[in-house]
Amino acid sequence: MSVVHQSRAVFRSTGVPVGVEVTGADISQGMDTETFRAIESVFNDNGVIFFRNQKLTPEQLLGFSRQFGTLEKHVRQEYALPGYPEIHLISNIKEGERSIGSAYAGDDWHTDLCFTRRPSRCSLLYAVEVPIRDGRVLGDTEFCSVAFAYDTLPDGMRQRLHGLRAIFQYHRAQERKRKQRVHDHPRPELTPEQKAATPDVTHPAVRAHPITGRKCLYVNQTYTFGIEGMDEEGAQPLLQQLYAHITRPRYVYRHKWQAGDVLIWDNCLTQHKAITDYALPQRRLMYRTSVEGTEPL
Template identity: 45%
Template sequence: MEVIKTGKHLGAEIRGVDLSKPLSDAQFEAVSQAFFEHQVVVFPDQRLEPQQQIDFTKRFGTLEHHVRKESRLEGYPEIFVLSNILDEAGKPIGALDAGRFWHSDLSYKQHPSMLSALYSVEIPEKDGVVYGDTHYASVVAAYDHLPDAMKKRLEGLSAVHSYAYYRRKNRLAQMEEAARGGRVIEEPELSEEQLRSVPDMSFPIVRTHPVTGRKALFVNEAHTSHIVGMDQEEGDRLLAELYAHIIKPEFRHTHRWRRGDLLMWDNTAAQHKATFDYALPLRRLMYRTTVRGSVPY
């Protein structure tokens, strides 16, 4: 196995590993160490069936079933489909615009996800140019580089993470895009039962990584609705300051996709954002598995 560092604070390529076959305990331990060290890792040139992706990622822990049932892969509820491909009825076969805002996956859950693994089945490409990059930012490095006064200010503060807030924000963005003349395919409405399954959760703004013990910022523009006990206007200003700090160029890394990439990222240590610079007939099809994490502290 060879680990090639690709970014300053996060990002590495792991070569010499065939994830379609079970890894030995020693191989898995080496992969795990590299993953938590580099926060975002890619395994290139993989040829994975859905069950093989599930079998590999579930070695890290319990896999989540996403609340959006219509975007789960048939027969494999652990796999969340990300795609702009439409079925014969003109409906998306997966989540069409997931990742519009900077976020960490499932930060609104009682046990926010530890890691996500995204496998590229089909990528948007034309004339040798690949579209749909994914951008990452290290919230560990961002915390480390905060002024001491800001670190002190954040001590003891908590923020609310809300899937309902995200849905409203995403819907507003879709309406604005439609007003500009863009083609928008709306997400299906969630049932009351689905929404009740993801109630708002309050977590520390600064959390401790359960594996590495490092401190990290745990707020994101997609899911964080407000700071607990703080005036909304003051809280919004503080959140905006943190969001701008997190995505400074020195904390970021961009992945350009290749077919067969299995990209895995640490949701405790990093945030990510998709790039929507493609449209049909350029097609994108990705399979995501997500490992449940622990309650932030």
């Protein structure tokens, strides 16, 4: 009998609308096309998948990430893993006074690179070091499904959102973050070049998933600062109402990290938020890659 080398991926839901654990797949060994397609299909439907106990070199992480598409380079290249411009470090570790990565990145609900014209399709995080205090792991990440959020909106609200475009402003979000973190992890001001590379953009407040066509709410409390053609008094209450609906706690999946986790989220189907309940000397180090996406429609 011939032996066919094929991993047998098994999928287990977290029990809320977002999050599926994949077992039976070793990313470092590569994957046959059939296994990858099965994993990708679950991913396109759910929006968050994760694997435990992986041991990857930067090259293996890049190889797996590239199966999802072309990789992007983050605008803050000072936080790239040296020698790997496509691996963005998310870390609170310091070398002298300087953070080696984006420290406490994403500690409000958001979706990655929504402030660009073509936001990334998905992001991968590989947990290298997780912060532990008194035997308890800190620095969880929460996820919610904006497809589920759209599906559960009242009809009247769906009609109200039809045709609206939301305004995304990276530099404003960065400035707010810089003021919040000025004491422990000061961030440099954006350079004129970084500012020029991230002008304000608008996207549909409801976008269709580029692969499945499923409708998703596409506003978030970190980067969305308004609705095109609507004044502040009209836009803010509407946005706040949507944020509260999107992030209803009973539908949130909270991921408890272990070193060796690889977790992937879809930036159209989901939003996420980092819990920053740790600080040095508890160290956190994540490698992140981002896969190119398409213009939201």
